[in-house]
Amino acid sequence: MSETVHVGSGKVRELYALDDERLLLVASDRISVFDVVLPTEIPDKGRVLTGLSGFWFARTRGLVRNHLLGLGEDGRSMECRKLEMLPIECVVRGYLAGSGWSSYKKSGEVCGVQLPGGLRESDELPEPIFTPTTKATTGHDEPLTAKESGELVGAERFAELERVSIELYSYAAGHAREQGIILADTKFEFGTDEEGQLVLADEIFTPDSSRFWPADEYEPGRSQASFDKQFVRDYAESLGWDKSYPGPDLPDDVVQGTRQRYLEAFERLTGVSFEEYAGKPEVVLS
Ligand code: PZK
Secondary structure, three states: OOOOEEEEEOOOEEEEEOOOOEEEEEEOOOOEEOOEEOOOOOOOHHHHHHHHHHHHHHHOOOOOOEOEEEEOOOOOEEEEEOOEEOOEEEEEEEEOOHHHHHHHHHHOEEOOEEOOOOOOOOOEEEEEEEOOEEOOOOOOOOEOOHHHHHHHHOHHHHHHHHHHHHHHHHHHHHHHHHOOEEEEEEEEEEEEOOOOOEEEEOOOOOOOOEEEEEHHHOOOOOOOOOOOOHHHHHHHHHOOOOOOOOOOOOOHHHHHHHHHHHHHHHHHHHOOOHHHHHHOHHHHHO
16 A cells, blocks of 8 residues: 655645655646746646656766656656755856846855956856855745855765756756757755765756746846746736735736747757657656
C-alpha cells in the first residue's frame, strides 16, 4: 500500500511525498503577477513549466546531478529524489534588472559584487554574477554576501554552488539566445544526497524561476517586456489595480494571448511541439 501525502504548497505549485525517498512536484496553471496569485488560470501553464524543467534537467546532467526521476504522464508533475535542501537561493544575473538594478543604482554593487560604473537598466553584465539570497519563509528573500553564504553552507560548498550555478546559467542563456530569448537571470535551489553530493533541485530555467525577455524587443535603458507575463501586467495595470490581494480576473483574450506566449517559449526552447509533449512528456528528455 502507498499513499501520496501533501507536504507543501508554493504560490503556484504543490509538493507531495510518494515514499521516504521520492517527492512529486506538481505545477498548477495558476499565475502570479506583482507577487499576487490571480483568480484566473492559464490553461497548460503547468505542463509548459514542467516540460521546460525536464528539458533543462536532461540537457544539464553533464554539469551537475539533479533530482529528476521522471515526468508524470499528465505532463505537469515531476517525480524527484528527496534531498536535504541547502538554505540559500542561488541567483545568477547576466543582465541588470529587478532588485539587482535597484541595488546598483543605490550603491554600484549587487550582493557585495562591485560592478563597473555607467551601466543602464537591463544592460548585459560584463560576465554573469552569482547573487545568492536567503530563503524567506514569509516576505522577500534577502541578499547575502559571500561571507554570510559561507557561514550558512560552508566556504567549500559555497564555491561549488557559485561555479555550478554560473556554468548552468551560461549554458542555458547561450541556448536561449540562439532561439531569440534572453535569459536575464535565474534562480536555483540545490540539495545534497545521502553521500553529501550536490544535487540540483526544484524547477530550472522556467519563466517562473527566470526572467525571459524577447530578444527582438531588447533595448537597454528601460525595463524590458516579460516574454510570458506582459499581457497580464499591462491588463492589470490598465485597471488601476493597486497590486494588493485579490488580483483581477483576466478576460479571455488576455488568457489566450498569455497561453500562446508560454507555448511559444516552450516550443522555441525545446524544439518540440507542445502537442507532441502533451501526448508523450518523455520526448523532452532525449
Ligand atoms: C523541496 N521545496 C519547494 C515548496 C513546491 C516546492 N528534491 C527535494 N527534496 C526535498 N525537498 C524539496 C525538494 C525539491 N525540489 C522543494 N520544498 C522542499 C517547494 C512547496 C511546493 F512545489
